[in-house]
Amino acid sequence: NQNQQQQQQPQQQQQQQQMNISPIHQSHGVSSSQSKSFNLLARPTFNGQQGVKGSPHKYLLFRPTFSQLFLFLASGFKELPQHGVILLYLSADGSFQSAFQQATAIDEVGYDLGGVATNPTPTASSQSGSGQQARQVGQSSVGGGGIMGSSSMRASQSMHFKQLNCLHPGDLYPFTRKPLVLIVDSNNSYAFQHMPRHFGLPLLVLMSPTEYPAPFNDNTKGSLFTLFLHCPITALCSISNIIELPESIWRDAQFYLDKFYTELGQIILQSRILDPSYISLCSDDFLRLLIFRFIFCFMIMKLHRLFRASNYYPRSYPPLPEAELLQHPTLKQIISDMTVTLDIRTLFD
Numbered sequence: 001n002q003n004q005q006q007q008q009q010p011q012q013q014q015q016q017q018q019m020n021i022s023p024i025h026q027s028h029g030v031s032s033s034q035s036k037s038f039n040l041l042a043r044p045t046f047n048g049q050q051g052v053k054g055s056p057h058k059y060l061l062f063r064p065t066f067s068q069l070f071l072f073l074a075s076g077f078k079e080l081p082q083h084g085v086i087l088l089y090l091s092a093d094g095s096f097q098s099a100f101q102q103a104t105a106i107d108e109v110g111y112d113l114g115g116v117a118t119n120p121t122p123t124a125s126s127q128s129g130s131g132q133q134a135r136q137v138g139q140s141s142v143g144g145g146g147i148m149g150s151s152s153m154r155a156s157q158s159m160h161f162k163q164l165n166c167l168h169p170g171d172l173y174p175f176t177r178k179p180l181v182l183i184v185d186s187n188n189s190y191a192f193q194h195m196p197r198h199f200g201l202p203l204l205v206l207m208s209p210t211e212y213p214a215p216f217n218d219n220t221k222g223s224l225f226t227l228f229l230h231c232p233i234t235a236l237c238s239i240s241n242i243i244e245l246p247e248s249i250w251r252d253a254q255f256y257l258d259k260f261y262t263e264l265g266q267i268i269l270q271s272r273i274l275d276p277s278y279i280s281l282c283s284d285d286f287l288r289l290l291i292f293r294f295i296f297c298f299m300i301m302k303l304h305r306l307f308r309a310s311n312y313y314p315r316s317y318p319p320l321p322e323a324e325l326l327q328h329p330t331l332k333q334i335i336s337d338m339t340v341t342l343d344i345r346t347l348f349d
Contacts, residue, residue, distance in 0.1 A: 056087075063119040066165060077175055085179040085202070085284065088172075091223065092116040094188025094210075095166035110170025111162050113191040116184065120165035169195055176203055179280070181287060184208065185223050193317050202277040205317040206294050213306040225314060228297035229290060232257060236300060240344040249341065256338035261292050263330050271325065275318035298326060299335060303348045 057079060059072045073088070080086060095117040162168065169192045172182065176195070179202040184192050189207035197203045208225035211217070216224055216239055227235040233253050237245060245253075268274060268282065282288040298314050301307040320326055339345045 065120065066118040066167065069118060069167060070171070073175060077178065080178055085181055085281065085287065086175060087181045087183075087287070088175075089183045089185075090116050090167070091185040091226065092118070092167075094186045094191070095163055096188055097163070109191070109194045110173065111168045113169070114163070114188055115166045115168040115171070115191055116186045116188060118165050118167055173198065176201065179203070181281060181290075182206070183229070183290070185225050187211065190311075190315060193315055195317055202280045203317075204277050204281055204291075206290070207315045207317075209301070209314055210311045211309065212312060215306065225297065228300075229293050232293050232296050232300075235297070236338075236342070239300075239304060239306075240342065240347055242342065242344070245342075252341045253338055256334055256341065257296070260296060260331060260334045260338075263328075263334060264292055264295060264325075267325055267328055267331070271321065273321050273324060277318060278320075295320065295326070299331060302326070303332070303335060305347055305349060 061069060061072060076086060096114045097112060177199050182205045185208040187210050190210055192205050192207060195203060195205050212224060224235060301313050339348050
């Protein structure tokens with residue numbers, strides 16, 4: 001009996017160490033009896049092979065027009081499985097509204113804060129521009145003899161027009177009828193920080209900084225934000241002026257990065273104020289990795305001494321808890337140990 005009890009104790013300890021949580025399937029229309037727990041801290045394994053996963057159906061569009069982008073979005077929305085999630089990654093220049101067109105209320109941010117630019121077709125842009133000008137002239141001629149002249153009438157009318165070759169946050173509202181993860185890498189990414197959740201389904205928006213410090217503001221070398229989401233250690237070396245890294249040091253840095261992910265997973269599991277969308281979307285291994293890398297990116301930029309302005313930091317919607325997660329002392333200590341290993345401690349607070 002004593003031997004059996006001794007064998008049962010390690011098994012109970014292992015079960016306690018595996019912190020499993022159940023994603024919120026009710027928001028996906030799945031009953032609680034059908035919910036399955038997942039291990040947030042475990043490395044992804046598929047078919048007995050680590051890191052091998054079937055590629056999801058995806059579309060890659062280079063400088064699409066608004067019509068092309070909307071067509072493929074609708075196709076992806078239609079083909080999405082019952083419990084699937086739409087992942088939309090936008091990398092484009094910002095399309096800004098003028099000062100007098102800025103939104104004054106939350107209900108107006110869908111179109112009054114601009115968005116990201118789409119690629120206009122010359123014929124469509126010229127026709128729409130001439131048609132819009134004709135409508136303005138026609139409307140102004142009606143009141144030509146009144147108090148407001150034609151030029152002031154055109155200026156007044158143009159205040160209410162939105163940019164045609166632009167993907168506004170409001171254009172994506174219909175697609176929030178299914179779980180949506182939106183990643184915006186743009187100098188106007190903050191325009192998407194007030195996406196409403198009209199249908200109660202998981203919605204997550206990860207936004208890049210709108211500016212970078214002068215040494216890292218070279219767009220010809222690619223996006224720093226996207227690099228963090230792709231390979232965090234390479235991005236950390238990029239902002240630390242590390243050109244070459246020995247393999248042994250790389251392995252040590254990877255050890256601290258894995259440790260960061262493990263501690264972050266435990267903090268997420270224990271959090272009581274984190275938005276349920278994060279917990280629900282973390283059931284997918286790929287989305288969980290993106291979320292963890294995003295948090296690592298934010299903390300690195302927050303601690304780096306060259307990143308001081310508020311627009312130098314990425315943002316998320318729903319916002320992450322600052323004190324409980326983004327300023328957690330354990331996570332900051334792991335980053336500190338990593339910077340010591342890379343010999344870049346003086347660049348960080």
